[in-house]
Amino acid sequence: MRLALICGDLVVNVIEAAEDFVPDGDLQAVPSADAGPGWRYDGLVFSPPGQIASAPVAVSMFQAREALRRSPAPLGGNLLNAVDAYVEAQRLDQPMLALAWEYATEVERDGLFVHALAEGLALDDAALDALFRLAATIAA
Numbered sequence: 001m002r003l004a005l006i007c008g009d010l011v012v013n014v015i016e017a018a019e020d021f022v023p024d025g026d027l028q029a030v031p032s033a034d035a036g037p038g039w040r041y042d043g044l045v046f047s048p049p050g051q052i053a054s055a056p057v058a059v060s061m062f063q064a065r066e067a068l069r070r071s072p073a074p075l076g077g078n079l080l081n082a083v084d085a086y087v088e089a090q091r092l093d094q095p096m097l098a099l100a101w102e103y104a105t106e107v108e109r110d111g112l113f114v115h116a117l118a119e120g121l122a123l124d125d126a127a128l129d130a131l132f133r134l135a136a137t138i139a140a
Contacts, residue, residue, distance in 0.1 A: 004032040004041065011039040011046070042126065044071065044134040055109055055129035056136045064107040067135035079121070079131075086120045107135075 003021060005013040006028045014036055015021075023029045035046040044067075059067075068080035075082075087101045100113040107114060109132050118128055 001031060002033060003029040004035040004039070004046065005029055006041050009040050009042060011035050011037055011041060013037060042130045042133075044130040045137075055132040057110075058106050058108045059132060059135040060140075061104055061107055062140055063135035063138045064131075066138045067131050070134065071131060074122075082121055083117055086117065090116075090120065 001017060001019050001021075003015055003017050004011045005015060005023055007026060011032075012027070014032070017029070021029055030041060032046055035041070038049040040047045040049075065080055068083055069078050071079040073079050073082040083101070087098050091098045094116065097113065097116050104113065109128065114128065117123070123131075
């Protein structure tokens with residue numbers, strides 16, 4: 001299996017190793033077919049040196065939900081579960097948030113819905129961009 005060895009957000013080496021390979025020290029091993037030394041890794045997507053992929057303006061609700069499902073939440077579980085719980089907790093105070101979560105067909109990166117969720121889940125702009133970049137790679 002081809003693994004990118006990452007220190008912080010920087011790919012420092014690429015190796016062929018068994019699936020159960022455990023890197024030394026502070027290195028993280030992430031499967032990648034394309035990344036090479038000098039590439040950046042934001043926790044979801046690899047970017048070539050000097051190039052950070054821009055986040056798409058919008059993704060489908062399916063793509064957004066799947067990207068959330070694939071992304072770990074800070075307190076355990078995944079971000080999809082965290083969003084579900086947050087929306088449910090805000091249902092009475094922010095009914096439009098719940099309606100958007102249930103019925104929207106598209107999610108806009110700079111929309112009020114995304115900003116409300118980001119604030120409620122303490123997601124910064126870099127995390128949102130990474131989620132939108134991941135979502136854009138997902139096909140139904």
